[in-house]
Amino acid sequence: MRKLVGRNFARLRREKGVTQEDLAVRSGFSQQYLSGLEHGKRNPTIVTLYLLAQALDVDHVDLVRSDSQDS
Template sequence: MDIRSVVGLNVQRIRRERRLSQEELSFRAAKTRAYISGLEAGKRNPTILTLAMLADALAVEPNDLLRRQQKVDK
């Protein structure tokens, strides 16, 4: 999985945990809803500044958006 997909999945997962819509996140991060949608789909390549803005909007650290999730065996 490439880093854009990792970031996108993390943004989507955390946004849903916070019960935020894409529109609300876009407002908080000063981005468009279309940008958030593309980011979550792994189609956008965010800058470091954008990662910081998203992290702030989601109340996490920027490195939380870059972490690969470990698979848990059941």
Template sequence: MRRLVGENFARLRKACGLTQEQVSERSGFSQQYLSGLEKGYRNPTVITLFELATCLETTPDEFLRGVTPDKKPDPPSSSLSAPLP
């Protein structure tokens, strides 16, 4: 899921003709955060998605485009998960 959000963020940002630095200036999020988001390393909150969507003049659901019922979400990053048999 993080990867999908990152890919969609990058697509939307580029469609607006903006660099990460420009989005950073407009949104208040650091360029490093935005880079991590695009790479699928960040797990944005709903509020973050709303603020970025506002900055890109779109809606938060655009970050989730391409989700299909067959697509498995990214595994949890927590090491507390029990290993699968």
């Protein structure tokens, strides 16, 4: 699940044209935390997912939606 969230988060961030640094400012999470999340090394809470989705202006479900690499 961590890897899935990380892939979705990185993809959505790139699609929005936002850097990790910009998103850190928007979300209040550190750039290091966001990097760890994208690499599947962080285990975000539901509240964290919600706050990150708000910062990206996406639905929080988009962060946990299954993708073709999900196994």
